[in-house]
Amino acid sequence: MSSLKFAFLFSLSLAGAASFTTTTAAAATPFLSLRRIKSSYSPSPSTRPKATVSDLLSLLGPPQQASSVNAQVARDLRSCFKFLSPYNPPPTAARQMLCSSIVLPSNRSSNEIDELITSPPAPVLELARLAVESGGDPGAIHRALDPTPITVPDVEGSNQSRCELTRTPYGWQFIDEGLNSYLEFLFDVIVERGPELGLNVSLSRYDLFHGHLFIANESGRLGILFHAKEYPAYDKQKFPVYMGYCQTGSNVSYDNSMNLRNILWLAPLPCNSSDSCWLAPGVLVALDASPGGIVYRDLVHDYVRIARTLYEEDFGEVVVDVNYLNVGAQVPEFKIFIC
Numbered sequence: 001m002s003s004l005k006f007a008f009l010f011s012l013s014l015a016g017a018a019s020f021t022t023t024t025a026a027a028a029t030p031f032l033s034l035r036r037i038k039s040s041y042s043p044s045p046s047t048r049p050k051a052t053v054s055d056l057l058s059l060l061g062p063p064q065q066a067s068s069v070n071a072q073v074a075r076d077l078r079s080c081f082k083f084l085s086p087y088n089p090p091p092t093a094a095r096q097m098l099c100s101s102i103v104l105p106s107n108r109s110s111n112e113i114d115e116l117i118t119s120p121p122a123p124v125l126e127l128a129r130l131a132v133e134s135g136g137d138p139g140a141i142h143r144a145l146d147p148t149p150i151t152v153p154d155v156e157g158s159n160q161s162r163c164e165l166t167r168t169p170y171g172w173q174f175i176d177e178g179l180n181s182y183l184e185f186l187f188d189v190i191v192e193r194g195p196e197l198g199l200n201v202s203l204s205r206y207d208l209f210h211g212h213l214f215i216a217n218e219s220g221r222l223g224i225l226f227h228a229k230e231y232p233a234y235d236k237q238k239f240p241v242y243m244g245y246c247q248t249g250s251n252v253s254y255d256n257s258m259n260l261r262n263i264l265w266l267a268p269l270p271c272n273s274s275d276s277c278w279l280a281p282g283v284l285v286a287l288d289a290s291p292g293g294i295v296y297r298d299l300v301h302d303y304v305r306i307a308r309t310l311y312e313e314d315f316g317e318v319v320v321d322v323n324y325l326n327v328g329a330q331v332p333e334f335k336i337f338i339c
């Protein structure tokens with residue numbers, strides 16, 4: 001087993017991988033218990049086709065793509081979609097103009113939030129178009145970043161715990177402020193609306209602080225896979241997994257909210273042509289990975305079942321991590337770091 005794979009076992013995502021390699025001894029116990037969980041799992045002997053992440057993305061894509069998914073798989077996957085904003089795809093493949101000039105208000109009505117998700121502001125649409133027109137080139141996104149690195153400061157006492165939250169000790173922001181505030185907006189909406197779905201989440205270094213920005217393989221669609229509940233507290237009964245330095249001091253309990261910890265944002269999908277048209281609206285959806293459901297059964301990898309993790313690599317090419325960190329000392333103050 002490669003050391004990377006090994007790190008995967010104990011990290012709910014790549015974000016925490018770095019601290020693991022130094023705590024191999026402590027990690028030995030949960031490794032065994034995860035294996036037991038894996039071997040006691042017995043799939044039902046049905047002939048049902050296996051769902052893929054590609055099916056999931058198709059269902060949230062243009063109607064033509066959605067209808068290409070096996071009907072039973074489509075029904076089962078749809079039952080796992082917990083939308084954070086109403087999702088009404090266009091009934092036909094009719095090309096839609098989705099140009100929004102809305103600026104992000106700090107005091108937003110519910111309708112404004114919905115509209116900002118289906119039809120984001122211009123800078124977001126431009127980035128989505130760049131991703132497609134470049135043929136899925138991560139460089140196109142990288143070039144939209146301000147090259148000035150920003151050091152990631154101590155976040156909620158992480159330094160004292162020797163916890164490295166981010167992939168690199170420095171990060172960037174987008175040149176266009178509108179993009180940075182849109183990312184903040186997405187984090188805020190998840191926290192605001194999660195509880196309605198049964199996802200109790202807070203912006204903290206143990207819970208929701210990051211997502212992985214990717215470009216989907218064939219469509220070139222821009223998306224972010226957010227991971228909430230990143231470092232649940234160790235619990236002998238419910239969560240007997242040591243996750244290293246970043247877990248120390250966690251107040252996140254391992255409860256039903258874990259099932260909804262994978263939250264997917266997809267940008268609107270532009271046509272790949274000179275006319276400015278759109279094939280699918282933006283969407284923000286929590287993917288229900290409750291045991292028994294198709295997401296848990298087919299899309300969560302065996303060795304991370306306890307953590308319910310969906311891996312960003314399965315969604316497409318991972319471009320950057322998006323972190324939203326509390327850099328305040330006394331008073332919380334959140335800031336975007338793109339790493």
Ligand SMILES: *[C@@H]1O[C@H](CO)[C@@H](O)[C@H](O)[C@H]1NC(C)=O
Nearest residue numbers: 053054217313314315316317
């Ligand atoms: C995208 O490509 C990667 C690498 O080839 C693959 O691992 C992943 O499953 C693919 N995802 C989709 C949704 O097609």
Ligand SMILES: *[C@@H]1O[C@H](CO)[C@@H](O)[C@H](O)[C@H]1NC(C)=O
Nearest residue numbers: 105106107108109110111112
């Ligand atoms: C904005 O905030 C004020 C006071 O905080 C509130 O009364 C009002 O309803 C809010 N407006 C919207 C559109 O949410």
Ligand SMILES: *[C@@H]1O[C@H](CO)[C@@H](O)[C@H](O)[C@H]1NC(C)=O
Nearest residue numbers: 132133134135218219220272
């Ligand atoms: C969009 O068109 C460009 C230019 O023809 C091409 O290079 C790119 O691969 C296309 N993107 C997708 C996602 O098909």
Ligand SMILES: *[C@@H]1O[C@H](CO)[C@@H](O)[C@H](O)[C@H]1NC(C)=O
Nearest residue numbers: 151152153154155158159160
């Ligand atoms: C973290 O702690 C080390 C030593 O414990 C110190 O040298 C460093 O400046 C601290 N970093 C931050 C960002 O507080």
Ligand SMILES: *[C@@H]1O[C@H](CO)[C@@H](O)[C@H](O)[C@H]1NC(C)=O
Nearest residue numbers: 195198199200255256257258
């Ligand atoms: C979320 O929080 C509310 C209020 O504190 C509580 O009633 C509810 O049971 C919690 N839900 C979960 C899934 O923990």
Ligand SMILES: *[C@@H]1O[C@H](CO)[C@@H](O)[C@H](O)[C@H]1NC(C)=O
Nearest residue numbers: 202203204206250251252253
């Ligand atoms: C954990 O601590 C954070 C930061 O102090 C707080 O915002 C959050 O509500 C706490 N969560 C729980 C589940 O107690």
